[in-house]
Amino acid sequence: MKHIIFLNFLSAKTALINLIKQPFGSLLTLFMLAIAITLPLTLYLSIQNSEPLLGKFNEAPQITVFMELSADxxxxxxxxxxxxxxxxxxxxxxxxKNKALKDLQERMGETDLINLVDENPLPDAFIVTPKNGSPEALKNLQNSLQGLPMIELVQVDTEWAKTLFNIMQAIKKLTLFLGITLSVAFVLVAHNTIRLQILAKKEEIEITKLLGAPSSFIRRPFLYQAFWQGIFSCCLSLALCAWITKEAEPLFNNVLIQYGMSLNSRFFTPIEMGVIFLIIIALALAGAYLATREFLKALQAKA
Incomplete structure (x- = not known):
């Protein structure tokens, strides 16, 4: 057991030293990996920062229920x-209805609306906020309320609800699509990076294999190299996210201030950062494993 721990520690240390020995090339690789994951992370962070604002626009559309004029x-x-x-x-x-008429009078300004009519022409009404703002749920609720006694009209802006619902669905699908495609891109970049490292040590690996070294021994240093690349590229990506968020906040606030709103940015929580590190490291290891597996299969077929 101690021997296995020592071998893993030695492989991790060697992979880190090799990464540091080539600062320029390593930095370019880390930037490529970081850029591949910065976009979905920034998008996720932007959505989280915009939740208070989105909540104001994403409120379920209100339904106005008008009673009959004869209702008491x-x-x-x-x-x-x-x-x-x-x-x-x-x-x-x-x-x-008395309050509705008073509000209408205030909107009319100097026009004395109350004295122009013999009696209040407005009905009593209820402003209803549904739990579910989807178009289908709103339509079902509207039909349900319309069947109540002494109800004259149930009015709801279904077109706006449909538009808002479709926009939110599109944003969710876009986020999911970018997350999947850029994760695949990250794996491919990691795969290609490790593949180039393998080709650079091709003769050394072939000799090691001829001497009877198992595949796990050959694969181990490249997995640790991918491990370090995942960690450092994740740190670099988080730094880029922080910089983009900081630079974008005043730009958004310049627009939102006209509507009496502001964007209060936050960064990833410790739990979120832990999850991000785990995902990025797993993607990097997946790319390295595929690269070494491909090479070892070709080497075995050649033998």
Missing amino acids: EVDAAAIEKNLQGHPDIAQVEFVP
Whole structure:
């Protein structure tokens, strides 16, 4: 057991020294690997930083429930109780017709609207916030509310809901697509990097193999080289993410300040960074394993 630990420690140390001995080439490789993962990480961080803002725009569309003009306080109380007990409704706000007329009067300005009409032409209404903002759920809820007694009209902006729903779905799919494709790109870059290192030591590996060295012995130093590349490229990528976020924040705030909003940036949490390191190291090791496996198979077929 001690011998295995020593061999692994020696391979890790040798791989790190070899990486340091070629600073220029190693830095270029690390930059290639870092760039491949910076885009999805930056996109993820941007989405997390934008969550408070997205929450304001991504609120479920409100549904306005208009009662019949002949409805009285008893009818309104019964409808309000029904709405508050509905399983698909998150919040209910009652807007009495007197308040609605007063608000309309304030919007009309100097026009004395109250004296122009003999009686209040506006009905009592309820502002309903659904739990689920998907177009299908809104349509089902609208049909359900429309069937209630003393309800004249149930109005909901379904077109806006559909548009917002489609935009959010597109963003999620784009994030997933970039994450998968750039992860594959990272593996390919790591694979090609290790493959070049293997070709540079081809004769040495062939001699070692002829002397009876197992495949695990030959593969080990390249796996540790990929391990160090994964760690350093991840550190470099996180630094790039921090720089991009810092530079982009004032640009976004210059736009958002016009709407009375601001973007408060945050960085990755320790747990998130731990997960990122594990994923990047796993991708780097996968690329190195594929490269060494390909070479050892060719070497075995040649023998």
